[in-house]
Amino acid sequence: MRRTHAAIAVIVAGLSLAACQQVDNTAGAPTVYIDPATSGPVKGVGIESQDIVGMTDQMMRDMLSQPRLTNAATPPSVIIDSEYFHNESSSRLNKNTITDRLRIGLNRAAAGRMQFVGRHYADMVAKERELKRQGTVDRGGLPAARAQKGGDYRLGGRITSLDSRDPRSGAMQRYSQIVFEMIDLETSEIVWSGIYEFAKSAQDDIIYR
Amino acid sequence: MRAFLAPLLGLLLLGGCSGMEPAPHCDMGRVSSQRDLVPGPAMIPGEPSPLKEMPLNSASIIDANIINKVHVRAITARRTATGTVEVVAQVVNCTDFPLNAEARTQFYDGALSPSEPASAWRRLALPARAVTGYHEFSIGAQTVEHYLIEMRETR
Numbered sequence: 001m002r003r004t005h006a007a008i009a010v011i012v013a014g015l016s017l018a019a020c021q022q023v024d025n026t027a028g029a030p031t032v033y034i035d036p037a038t039s040g041p042v043k044g045v046g047i048e049s050q051d052i053v054g055m056t057d058q059m060m061r062d063m064l065s066q067p068r069l070t071n072a073a074t075p076p077s078v079i080i081d082s083e084y085f086h087n088e089s090s091s092r093l094n095k096n097t098i099t100d101r102l103r104i105g106l107n108r109a110a111a112g113r114m115q116f117v118g119r120h121y122a123d124m125v126a127k128e129r130e131l132k133r134q135g136t137v138d139r140g141g142l143p144a145a146r147a148q149k150g151g152d153y154r155l156g157g158r159i160t161s162l163d164s165r166d167p168r169s170g171a172m173q174r175y176s177q178i179v180f181e182m183i184d185l186e187t188s189e190i191v192w193s194g195i196y197e198f199a200k201s202a203q204d205d206i207i208y209r
Numbered sequence: 210m211r212a213f214l215a216p217l218l219g220l221l222l223l224g225g226c227s228g229m230e231p232a233p234h235c236d237m238g239r240v241s242s243q244r245d246l247v248p249g250p251a252m253i254p255g256e257p258s259p260l261k262e263m264p265l266n267s268a269s270i271i272d273a274n275i276i277n278k279v280h281v282r283a284i285t286a287r288r289t290a291t292g293t294v295e296v297v298a299q300v301v302n303c304t305d306f307p308l309n310a311e312a313r314t315q316f317y318d319g320a321l322s323p324s325e326p327a328s329a330w331r332r333l334a335l336p337a338r339a340v341t342g343y344h345e346f347s348i349g350a351q352t353v354e355h356y357l358i359e360m361r362e363t364r
Contacts, residue, residue, distance in 0.1 A: 057329035
């Protein structure tokens with residue numbers, strides 16, 4: 001008889017517990033927009049959005065103050081892409097984020113003081129030119145060009161870093177150096193240089209994807 | 210008599226130590242009264258602005274954390290060879306400790322409208338008791354007439 005009572009008590013308790021396990025029907029943490037020019041809640045020792053915004057803005061303004069680039073009688077044709085912009089650092093990042101922002105910022109700000117060549121679209125342009133010349137499509141509204149535009153200057157550069165870690169505390173430190181150079185495509189002269197550098201330390205690094 | 214003098218002196222001393230509020234200084238009472246009077250955000254012509262105006266061609270420390278720690282000693286501006294404007298400020302760290310600050314510049318045209326987007330925040334490592342230079346270039350050339358530098362602590 002006692003065993004039956006005990007079994008009933010266990011079953012009742014179990015049922016009561018099961019009744020407690022309900023769906024937590026509340027909203028989750030909302031997505032929060034943050035200013036990309038300011039460090040957000042997730043921060044490590046690598047290159048982050050505020051660094052990309054800061055370095056591209058700084059380089060753009062510096063280039064616009066250089067007479068050779070923006071005060072020439074004939075505006076130079078400039079190629080800015082990541083083809084010769086190398087990431088040799090321990091930071092994982094897409095180099096296009098830097099070169100795209102720099103090119104777009106410069107193109108909007110230059111207002112004709114420089115001309116920009118989309119060399120990364122050369123294949124797209126070549127295909128369309130071929131279709132036009134084959135007569136597959138008509139010639140379009142604008143006059144035909146003898147050839148695609150060549151570049152006078154092209155952006156080159158390098159991202160490097162120096163990492164150090166304290167084995168006792170686990171604290172990590174990284175010095176990042178980003179070099180931007182504008183190369184004369186006839187003479188290989190470096191006509192403009194810019195550097196952006198910073199060092200950050202943190203107890204534990206975060207994962208960049 | 211002495212009993213009155215001591216608190217009076219204390220009050221005077223406190224007045225001398227009053228904290229400095231960072232810009233902008235907005236009189237919200239006047240802002241709300243103007244909102245009642247006009248349908249849009251425009252200011253009423255002839256009415257005094259509820260905003261205590263910040264002088265252009267100057268540096269405004271907008272962060273209460275550093276307003277009593279740093280001093281902008283001098284600001285100069287010059288035209289570059291391409292016609293853009295370069296502003297240079299000398300920032301003094303008045304404390305015995307290194308500080309991290311950041312600054313940006315908004316450039317204005319002759320009509321006192323922003324002539325271009327504000328520059329990105331540029332970080333400044335301010336060594337203790339030392340002077341550090343901050344400089345920024347404008348994007349526009351002949352459209353730029355004025356500037357305002359804003360400074361805050363880096364977080």
